[in-house]
Amino acid sequence: MGFSYDKLWKKLIDEKMNKLDLQKAINTTPHTIAKMGRDENVSMDILGRICRYFKCDISEVLEYRIENTND
Structure with a gap:
């Protein structure tokens, strides 16, 4: 699946x-x-500004x- 910003969106609500x-x-x-x-990658600079x-x-x-794969 990759990165998720769900915690960020919850923080905005809070x-x-x-x-x-x-x-x-x-x-x-x-x-x-x-x-x-869209849960896409952004730069570390942006993430640093948020933090x-x-x-x-x-x-x-x-x-x-982690993506579940059934290999």
Whole structure:
């Protein structure tokens, strides 16, 4: 499956923020927010900005989900 930003979206809800608020807070583009919405990769710089903004560890906003394969 790959990376999931579900924890980030939950954090936004807990902080009463929306994606536009996040975009402005970390000074990024709508394209980057959309990529995260599709669980696509973004730069470590972006992830660092998110962690600095929320004063949290990366594990609080991102997780890696191992794909189940039946080989």
